[in-house]
Amino acid sequence: MVNLLSLSALLVLGCSPRSVLATTTDNGESVLHSEASRANNQSLFWxxxxxxxxxxxxxxxxxxLWTGLMWGKVNDFESIRDCIFRSLAFRYTCEQHEGLAGYGWDEYDIRRGGVETIHDVANQLDLTVSFVKVLAAPTEVKTEGEPTGFDSDVAFSGTSESLGDYKIVVTKGDGDHPTSDHDLVSLRQPDKTTVRSAAIPDEVLWQAKAVVFKHLSNGIAEVQEKYEPEQGPPPxxxxxxxxxxxxGNLHIVQKIFEGPFEFDVLFSSDSAGKELTQADLTAQITANSESFHDKFSQIFELKAPFKDDKYQVFAKTMFSNLVGGIGYFNGYHLVDRSYASEYEEDSERFWEETAEARARKQEKLEGPYDWFNTMDDDGWIAREQILGPEPRSKVPEDFQPLESAHLEFPELGETYLRSIYPQLRLHYDWFRKTQRGDVKSYDREAFSTKEAYRWRGRSETHCLTSGLDDYPRPQPPHPGELHVDLMSWxxxxTKSLMNIADALGMAEDVEEYKKISHAIERNLNDLHWSExxxxxxxxxxxxxxxxxxVCHKGYISLFPFLVGLMKADDAKLGKILDLIGDEEHLFSPYGLRSLSVKDEFYGTAENYWRSPIWININYLAIVQLHDLALQDGPFKAKVTELYRKLRKNVxxxxxxSWVETDGQQNSNRAEVRPG
Known part of the structure; x- marks a missing residue:
């Protein structure tokens, strides 16, 4: 005998301000509109x-309007009890769940949509979610499941100042439903789609999971009052x-399936054009997939020894999760201005935008521009963009207040050059002013008395503002410290702004940056090099x-090299290359360690930057090795060999790691292309 899994799938619809009404529709074919007349950037709107x-x-x-997908199995009482009282196995917000084998985008085009897969071992479910945009409008979410209210479609009509009049249709879908001869089926029918509408304060809309659990708890209480335990209905x-x-402004759509299932969620607006049939939508899903694979192959040509099909699947997944993981949040920072007097006198995300910019270098990407628009009037940008209560719920309380005298390491975009240059310059000037180190007070011998820097926000055990948290620093902390990674940034x-100013024909600024850059390179040697x-x-x-x-060999030791401040003929480069390639210090079969094996702090305390291999830093090293390998110099052969070995290892x-987690499932599935 085979027992089939019963699964509850819930779609959560939220809208602020409150303006949505749930109804039913019996017109067998679902409605979808496109908005071809909108500007090109509308393709990024949803x-x-x-x-x-x-x-x-x-x-x-x-x-x-926003929507979210929630699911959990309803086979037994214990599973649901765990869901409600311990928030287990009922999926909604991304968590480090035990029993969730993996989730992510197999393919994603930021302007057309993509395909996400979720492997939920605990719930015995594989989900495939296809998100499709048609002519700049969000069009369809197709949700399918494999085993591991309303009789027809359900329509929601709404209006808002920004979206106008719109409609969302949740189709009846395909799939079997569990059955029972219990008398409760006269009131609760699992083959029907149920809708629970509510009006709740806008500021707590993001806590939809708690609202669902509350309604589930109320339903449990009703059953407990009516039936004795031995007479109770199935879960x-x-x-x-x-x-x-x-x-209301919150609508919970629940479907209960047994075995494989599929349903669609369709959005349309009154300002849209031609209606599309479900056959059109199916064709669009196939066309989007083919387009993604073709574009990826054209833009990202994989190099040996990574040209096999398995690496193609891997690369597409990595790219898709970069661009598919971009979020939109709004709200207020919690800012600690207690250091304002010091400020008056004298902060994991453009990696994603950079990858997308390479794929669409003819189109403007707004991520860097939006980032710099969070700058205050003085040039400060919060090191973490924790905007509003929803993202704040995922950040430990101690890390939420951001101090305006502290700064995260800079990550600069190169888009909108002319319009964004004043902000770049303001941020740069603020950076150099507030993080300046002290040369004169200690009679230090240096080419320049101005170009020295110290991270603010340093504690005895951490320098969080540097991004290298627990990496060993001089002890005890001293106001006369100078940090080589900061000067490198x-x-x-400086070099980045010099290149931008040169591209914009700003000759005076270029000359200013050249002088600063020269002083920094000289001071790196005078103040930070240990022969x-x-x-x-x-x-x-x-x-x-x-x-x-104070020398702790590791990433800090490499920073001038990592950011491209060392020339191919620099004698010091040879010693840096020796350190990089030394297996008794940093080099390993998996990449460069963050701290030397021989350092007294290696692998100690929280061990965050005291041995682990960080891919972003390894990437910087690989990029610099590649650039230097293309130049003539005394270390060309060594650089080339290190580049080859480190690139392959990383x-x-x-x-x-991808294969060990979710990659094998993705690899097997993604080899078969639709159409």
Whole structure:
């Protein structure tokens, strides 16, 4: 005998302000409109911009319609009890769930949509979610499941100032439903779609899961009052929501299936054009997939030894999750201005936007521009964009207040050059002013008395503002410290702005940046190079009030190299390459370690930047090795060999980790293309 899984799938619809009404429709064919007349950037208007959910769609508006997918099995009482009281096995917000084998985008085009798969072992379910945009409008979400209210479609009509009049249709879908001869089926029928509408405060709309659990708990209480335990109905009836459609700003759509299932969610607006049939939509899903694969192959030509089909699947998945993970949030920062006086006197995400910019270099990408629009009047940008209560719920409380005198390492975009240049310059000037280090007070010998830098926000055990958190720094903390990674970032910013100013024909600014860049490169050698250790080091003031270097060989030691401040003929480059390639220090079969194996702090305490291999830093190293390998110099052969070995090790590490988690399932499935 085979027992089939009973599953509850819920679609959560939220809208602020409250303006949606749930009704039923019997016109067998679902409606979908496109909006071809809108500007090109409307293709970015809708997207899965709620990446904190396993699947959540919203427009790029502070207020408006959003949707989220929630599911859980209803086979037994224990599973649901765990869901409600311990929030287990009922999926909605992305968590590190035990029993969730993996989830993510197999393919995603930021302007057309994509396909996401979710492998939920605990719920014995594989979900495939196809998100489709047609002519700049969000069009369809197709949800399918494999085993592991309303008789027909359900329509929601709404209106808002930003979206106008619109309609959402949740189709009846295909799939079997569990059956029972219990008398509760006269009130609760699992083959029907149920809708629970509610009006709740806009500021708590993001807590939809708690609202669902509340209604489930109310339904349980009703059953407990009516039936003795031995006479109780099966779980799928107990946990079916009461059908109560109407007006409100939160609508929960529940479907209960047994075995494979499929249903569509369709959006249309009154300003749209031609109606599309479901056959058109199916064709669009196939066309989008073919387009994605073709474009990817044209733009990203994989190089040996990574040209096999398995690496194609891997690369497409990595790229898709970068661009499919971009979110839209709005709200307020929690800002600590207690350091304002110091500020008056004298902060994991453009990796994603950079990848997308490469894929669409003819089109403007708004991520960097939006990032710099969060700048305050003085040039400060919060190191974390924790906007509003929803993203704040995922950040430990101690990390939520952002101090305006502290700064995360800079990550600069190169789009909208002319319009964004004043903001780049303001941020740069603020950076150099507030993070400046002290050269004069300690009679340090340096080419420039101005180009030295110290991270603000340093504690005895951490320097969170550097992004390298627990990496060993000089002890005890001292106001005379100088940090080589920070000076390197300033040097990188300077060269970047110099290139932008040159492209814009700003000759005076170019000359200014050249002088600063020269001073930084000289001071890196004067203040931070240790000939004895053969690497760059942080500096502090010793007991005799003299400048001294504190060397912990690792990522910090490489920073001038990592950001491109070392020339191919620099004699110091040879020693840096020796450190990179030394297996007794940093080099490993998996990539460069963050700290030398021989360092006294290696692998100690929280061990965040004290041994782990960080792919972003390894990427910087690979890029610099590649650039130097193309130049003539005394270390060309060594650079070329290190580039070859490190590149292979890092790619293999990421690929093998992907296979060990979700990659094998993705690889097997993604080899078969639709159409």
């Amino acid at each position: 997207g899965p911009y709620k990446p904190n959910l396993y699947f959540g769609v919203r427009p790029r508006l502070p207020q408006g 799928f009836l107990v946990y079916q929501l009461a059908n109560s459609p109407g007006s 300033v040097g990188f910013m 004895k250790d053969g690497c760059f080091c942080d500096a502090t003031i010793d007991d005799f009030e003299e400048h001294t270097l 790619v293999d590490t990421v690929y093998n």
